[in-house]
Amino acid sequence: xxxxxxxxxxxxxxxxxxxxxxxxxxxxxxxxxxxxxxxxxxxxxxxxxxxxxxxxxxxxxxxxxxxxxxxxxxxxxxxxxxxxxxxxxxxxxxxxxxxxxxxxxxxxxxxxxxxxxxxxxxxxxxxxxxxxxxxxxxxxxxxxxxxxxxxxxxxxxxxxxxxxxxxxxxxxxx
Amino acid sequence: xxxxxxxxxxxxxxxxxxxxxxxxxxxxxxxxxxxxxxxxxxxxxxxxxxxxxxxxxxxxxxxxxxxxxxxxxxxxxxxxxxxxxxxxxxxxxxxxxxxxxxxxxxxxxxxxxxxxxxxxxxxxxxxxxxxxxxxxxxxxxxxxxxxxxxxxxxxxxxxxxxxxxxxxxxxxxxxxxxxxxxxxxxxxxxxxxxxxxxxxxxxxxxxxxxxxxxxxxxxxxxxxxxxxxxxxxxxxxxxxxxxxxxxxxxxxxxxxxxxxxxxxxxxxxxxxxxxxxxxxxxxxxxxxxxxxxxxxxxxxxxxxxxxxxxxxxxxxxxxxxxxxxxxxxxxxxxxxxxxxxxxxxxxxxxxxxxxxxxxxxxxxxxxxxxxxxxxxxxxxxxxxxxxxxxxxxxxxxxxxxxxxxxxxxxxxxxxxxxxxxxxxxxxxxxxxxxxxxxxxxxxxxxxxxxxxxxxxxxxxxxxxxxxxxxxxxxxxxxxxxxxxxxxxxxxxxxxxxxxxxxxxxxxxxxxxxxxxxxxxxxxxxxxxxxxxxxxxxxxxxxxxxxxxxxxxxxxxxxxxxxxxxxxxxxxxxxxxxxxxxxxxxxxxxxxxxxxxxxxxxxxxxx
Numbered sequence: 178x179x180x181x182x183x184x185x186x187x188x189x190x191x192x193x194x195x196x197x198x199x200x201x202x203x204x205x206x207x208x209x210x211x212x213x214x215x216x217x218x219x220x221x222x223x224x225x226x227x228x229x230x231x232x233x234x235x236x237x238x239x240x241x242x243x244x245x246x247x248x249x250x251x252x253x254x255x256x257x258x259x260x261x262x263x264x265x266x267x268x269x270x271x272x273x274x275x276x277x278x279x280x281x282x283x284x285x286x287x288x289x290x291x292x293x294x295x296x297x298x299x300x301x302x303x304x305x306x307x308x309x310x311x312x313x314x315x316x317x318x319x320x321x322x323x324x325x326x327x328x329x330x331x332x333x334x335x336x337x338x339x340x341x342x343x344x345x346x347x348x349x350x351x
Numbered sequence: 352x353x354x355x356x357x358x359x360x361x362x363x364x365x366x367x368x369x370x371x372x373x374x375x376x377x378x379x380x381x382x383x384x385x386x387x388x389x390x391x392x393x394x395x396x397x398x399x400x401x402x403x404x405x406x407x408x409x410x411x412x413x414x415x416x417x418x419x420x421x422x423x424x425x426x427x428x429x430x431x432x433x434x435x436x437x438x439x440x441x442x443x444x445x446x447x448x449x450x451x452x453x454x455x456x457x458x459x460x461x462x463x464x465x466x467x468x469x470x471x472x473x474x475x476x477x478x479x480x481x482x483x484x485x486x487x488x489x490x491x492x493x494x495x496x497x498x499x500x501x502x503x504x505x506x507x508x509x510x511x512x513x514x515x516x517x518x519x520x521x522x523x524x525x526x527x528x529x530x531x532x533x534x535x536x537x538x539x540x541x542x543x544x545x546x547x548x549x550x551x552x553x554x555x556x557x558x559x560x561x562x563x564x565x566x567x568x569x570x571x572x573x574x575x576x577x578x579x580x581x582x583x584x585x586x587x588x589x590x591x592x593x594x595x596x597x598x599x600x601x602x603x604x605x606x607x608x609x610x611x612x613x614x615x616x617x618x619x620x621x622x623x624x625x626x627x628x629x630x631x632x633x634x635x636x637x638x639x640x641x642x643x644x645x646x647x648x649x650x651x652x653x654x655x656x657x658x659x660x661x662x663x664x665x666x667x668x669x670x671x672x673x674x675x676x677x678x679x680x681x682x683x684x685x686x687x688x689x690x691x692x693x694x695x696x697x698x699x700x701x702x703x704x705x706x707x708x709x710x711x712x713x714x715x716x717x718x719x720x721x722x723x724x725x726x727x728x729x730x731x732x733x734x735x736x737x738x739x740x741x742x743x744x745x746x747x748x749x750x751x752x753x754x755x756x757x758x759x760x761x762x763x764x765x766x767x768x769x770x771x772x773x774x775x776x777x778x779x780x781x782x783x784x785x786x787x788x789x790x791x792x793x794x795x796x797x798x799x800x801x802x803x804x805x806x807x808x809x810x811x812x813x814x815x816x817x818x819x820x821x822x823x824x825x826x827x828x829x830x831x832x833x834x835x836x837x838x839x840x841x842x843x844x845x846x847x848x849x850x851x852x853x854x855x856x857x858x859x860x861x862x863x864x865x866x867x868x869x870x871x872x873x874x875x876x877x878x879x880x881x882x883x884x885x886x887x888x889x890x891x892x893x894x895x896x897x898x899x900x901x902x903x904x905x906x907x908x909x910x911x912x913x914x915x916x917x918x919x920x921x922x923x924x925x926x927x928x929x930x931x932x933x934x935x936x937x938x939x940x941x942x943x944x945x946x947x948x949x950x951x952x953x954x955x956x957x
Contacts, residue, residue, distance in 0.1 A: 240394070246669040255670050262661050263673040266640075332397035338417045349632075 229340040233331055236343045237278060242270035245343055278331050284323030293319040352537075354500075354508045355811070357384075357546070357803025358492060360485065360526070362453045363575030363608065364403040364760075367492050368800035370808050372509075382808040384553055384801045389495050391434030395420035401435060403796065404491060408449040408484050409437035410469070410477055415444070425494045431479075433491045442635045446473045451576055452484035454714050456529075457515070457522040457602055459903055464525075482529045489533035506536035509810070511803040515572075515579045516542040516599035516822055519880050520933040521904045521949045527932065539930040541806050543799050544570035544581035545596060545817050547758035550802035551790055552815060559592050561790070562754065567597075567743050568790065569752035571726070571771060572799075573761040578603040578722055580729040582750060583817060584741040596819035597742050598750070600729040601882055605691075605717040607642075607761040613686050613720075614641040618660060618676045627674055633662045637676075644678040649764040656680045684766065692770045693721050697749050697778035700728045723774050730778075735851055735885030745782025756790040758798050818854065821927055824887050825849035826900060827935075828877030829864075843877070845893040845900060849925045849933060851885040860938070861923040862890045868910050868919050868937065875907040875950065889925070906947040908937050921945075 239245040247267055252260055275281070284302050287293045294316035295303040302323065305314055334340060352372060359366045367389065370382040388400035395416045409432040411421065421429055432440070441448025449468045458481075461467055466478035479487070489512070496505045512535075514526050523540055530538045547570055552558045562568065566585040572578070580600035586593050615638040619629055629637065637660065644658035657679045664672015701719035719725070730750045734742060743751045755775065762768055768789070776786040794801065809816045826845035848861055868874050879900040887893065893900070910919060921937040924944075928934060935947040 243663060243669055246667050249667065250669055250671070252670050259673060259675075260670055262659065262675045263663060263670040265659065266661050266663065267669075332394070335396045335417055335420050337419050338396075 229334055230329075230331060232340045232343065233334060234278065237274055237331075238271055239344045241274035242267045244271050279329050280327040281324050282327045284325045285319060287319045287322065289319050289322060291319055292316060352507060352509055353503045355382075355804050355807030356496065356505070356508050356510045357541075357800045357805070357807060358489070358510065358512045359543070359546070359797075359800035359803065360453065360488060360512055360514070361406055361574060361799075362451055362577050362606070363406055364796070365406050365488050365492065366403050366797050366800040367496065368797065368804040369508075370804045372808070372811055382553070382805060384804045384808075386797055386800070387496065387499065389434070389492065390424055390498065391491070391495075392421060392423065392432060392436035393434075394436060394439075396422075398423055404434045404488065404495075405438045406450070406452065406488055407435075407438040407441055408433050408452070408479070408487050409440050410447045410449070410472075410479070412447060412476070415440065415447070423494070425498045431487055433487055442632070445469075445631075446471060447476055449479060449484045451714065452481050452488070454576055454604055455481035456485055456525050457518055458714060459519075459521065459901075460715065464528075482525050483532065485526065485529035486532035489530055489535065493533055493535065506534065508537075509807050510535055510538045511541050511807045512538055513541050513543045513546045513799050513803050515577060515602060516544050516581045516596075517577075517579055517602035517882075518542075519823060519901075519903055520821075520825065521878075523932060524949055527930075539810075540932070541803050542581070542596070542599070542819065542822070544572050544579055544599070544758065545583070545819065546799045546802035546806060547572060548581075548583055548594075548756060548802065548817065549805045549809070550794070550798035551756055553801060553805040558815075562592075564592065565741070565743070566753045567741075567751065568754045568756055569730075569775075569787070570756045570758065571762070572757075573722065573759040573767075574606050575608050575760065576604060576606040578605050578717075578725060580726060582742065582752065586741055592815075594815060594817040595741065596817050596822070598729070598732055598735075599822040599882065600725070600732075603717050603725050604714055605720060605722065605725070607759070609716075609720065610687055610691055610761065611642040611645060612638055613690055614645060614678060614682065617682060617686060618678060622674065622676055629662060629674065633665075633674070636662050641678060645683055645764075648678065648680050648683050649766050651765060687764075687767060688770060691720055692723050692767055692774070694770075694774055694777070695721065695723050695727065697727045697730065697747070697781065699724055700731070701725050723771070726771070726774075727778070732883055733885065743784070745779075745784065747782065749778060749782055751779055751782055751784045752787055754790050755787045758795055760796050763795055819931075820852040820854040821849055821933060822851070823849075823880040823882050824851045824884050825925075825933065826879040826881070826887075826893065827906075827923065828879060828902075829892075843896060845879050845896055846923075847887040847889055847891040847893070848923050848935060849927070850887065850889055853925070853927050855927050855931050856929045858924060858926040859889050861925065864890065865920045865922050866937075868908070868921050870910045870917055870919055873907050873909040875905050876947070878903045878906045878949075903949075905950050906935060907950045908945050908947045910937070910945055919943075 235245060244267065247263070285293060285295060297303055298313065305317065306320065354369045354371055357368045367387045368384055369387060370384045386402060388402060389404045390398050390400050391404055393399045411432055421432060423429055437448065441450070447469060452468060455461065455468060456463055463481045466480050468479050468481060468484055469476070472478055493505045512526060512530055514523055518526070526540060527538065548568065555561060562585045564585055564587050568583045568585070570581040570583065581596060582598040584595045584597045586595050615634060618637060618641060619634060622629060640660040644660050647653060647658050648655065657677050660676050660678055662674040663669050666672065701721060701724040717725070731748060734744060734748065743753065745751050755772065757768055772787060772789060779786060825848050827848050828843045829846055830843060846861065846864060853859065879896070879902050881900050883899045919939050921939050924936040924938045926934040926936065937945045937947060
């Protein structure tokens with residue numbers, strides 16, 4: 178189950194912060210390259226707004242697919258069968274709502290495993306791995322197509338609402 | 352007027368289609384009918400467009416939604432939530448959810464203008480009448496149109512609202528009233544199966560080459576909540592092919608939701624056998640999952656024989672509480688094939704609703720779930736003399752269609768279409784006829800609204816019109832003059848006031864009966880209809896009411912006259928307006944007229 182956790186964590190870290198966390202890097206045996214500091218554009222929304230968007234995505238995924246419940250649950254004791262049964266529906270819902278609000282597209286639209294010459298040279302968009310020469314390599318085998326959020330279409334946040342609430346508590350009246 | 356707007360006001364979903372009226376267009380050109388995407392709340396604070404507006408209305412309470420999260424593009428703070436969000440939230444709190452308002456609209460056992468919905472609302476929740484709830488859906492559609500088409504105000508367009516063919520005169524009148532409440536201007540009604548057939552014509556401009564004189568088309572419309580049958584004959588008028596609506600069935604409260612619920616109950620029973628009990632909320636989740644599983648199993652080319660259905664655990668423990676089950680193709684075949692569409696003989700009629708002394712008030716759901724039996728009953732309706740042999744019948748009297756047109760979301764499933772055709776063909780074979788040909792319908796969810804828009808164009812002179820007339824015979828009840836016997840009501844006779852098939856835009860005087868009405872006092876008449884008795888002529892008196900006549904809401908008239916009090920002898924006159932509305936008038940000898948109004952309130956008091 179370590180892999181599901183790692184993948185989910187990696188997914189969110191990349192989606193919201195653009196980088197993998199250190200422990201994930203360590204587990205994957207990767208080394209972080211120097212990444213450019215996020216630029217502070219004058220007219221850009223305040224950092225607080227950015228994290229509001231991240232919280233909003235979390236709360237949407239929780240609402241539509243209960244993803245946060247799943248990630249936060251200790252599933253070590255359950256059989257693969259039981260986990261599989263729960264995840265199948267969750268996966269479908271999470272995928273449906275993610276693709277509704279964020280248009281995900283590959284960074285390089287190629288076939289994994291074929292020789293590819295990247296057009297862009299931004300290390301945040303294209304990462305070279307393996308026997309990387311000293312200079313800038315012209316191309317190599319496409320191992321991972323990468324993901325890019327093409328268009329983000331989130332509903333406007335309600336200013337009166339506490340964005341920190343990912344999911345409301347539920348109280349049933351019998 | 353620039354557009355014709357067709358509105359399918361459905362039991363579970365509503366839709367809107369429109370076509371542009373082009374001045375000077377060739378009348379044989381295909382009108383360009385388009386669907387409008389309907390903006391609606393899908394989550395609190397999130398409005399999105401969808402091709403359908405779920406006919407669900409939620410009455411928000413103080414603790415239901417965060418403040419300011421119910422705004423729509425045209426209204427920052429609507430009083431009610433309609434559409435997808437209403438449906439979603441209603442699962443969690445059913446006491447504030449109004450659904451199936453349309454079925455209530457046609458239910459004569461309740462006061463349809465009184466605030467009675469949500470039926471099971473807890474004390475203190477604001478309630479709406481079935482008319483008001485329907486008006487809310489219609490209003491949402493009007494506002495959505497005005498938000499999207501600001502240059503062509505809704506009230507200036509020609510609007511058609513569809514109703515089930517089985518709606519009686521009262522339900523039709525109430526539908527028009529709802530439209531009026533919703534701020535509609537120029538509005539006319541159209542029967543849904545006819546609309547579905549218009550949609551077929553719209554898609555097949557060469558329809559005259561696809562059907563021929565003497566053909567008989569059966570329209571089977573199975574929606575989320577209701578089943579509706581209609582027969583349309585291909586006839587000839589002035590040397591051209593024409594279409595006549597010959598018969599409509601009774602209002603059957605039986606649809607796709609019943610089928611999905613039956614599957615969910617089956618799964619719940621299987622779980623219960625293994626010791627897992629599920630509660631109402633979980634049954635709702637299971638209901639939805641069973642629908643998805645059914646659709647996957649019945650999808651064209653589906654190979655899987657089994658679909659898992661899961662109910663996720665309540666609380667934050669998701670995996671631990673997950674309940675697993677499966678729906679197999681065999682289950683679906685059994686529940687749908689045997690429960691809802693069994694292979695039956697054409698003489699196998701549905702069980703009659705039993706009448707208990709004390710009946711629980713609520714929607715009069717069909718007592719027999721077998722759609723095929725209801726179909727047999729429909730095709731066995733006695734022939735009317737007005738048919739003029741235009742309805743092909745077998746030796747046993749069974750109407751024998753040559754073609755069948757399907758409509759409604761349930762009939763996406765090939766299994767169900769094939770089964771209906773199989774059953775029909777078996778019946779036709781026994782009567783010595785060749786098999787029916789299915790007419791390929793396309794968009795089963797939107798055909799009705801599309802067809803309504805097409806019909807609106809036909810009213811403008813482009814395209815063919817189906818001639819129908821009143822699909823029932825109507826009667827006024829008259830108490831016999833007999834000595835009073837304690838405890839026994841005087842026997843009731845029924846006077847025919849509107850014959851079956853009476854055409855739009857005609858009037859008929861009822862001969863041979865005059866009533867003395869007292870001026871200044873309301874006079875009330877009991878009102879009946881029949882889909883089965885088709886040969887009663889205006890003025891005919893029925894001595895024995897029997898099961899063929901259904902009582903509707905009473906009708907009343909209040910005579911006001913300038914020349915004081917007294918008794919005015921009047922006779923009845925029936926008018927069917929151009930928009931298909933039935934009106935009854937009292938006419939005095941000197942020509943003064945008073946309209947009789949439906950009194951939907953009185954029925955309850957009796």
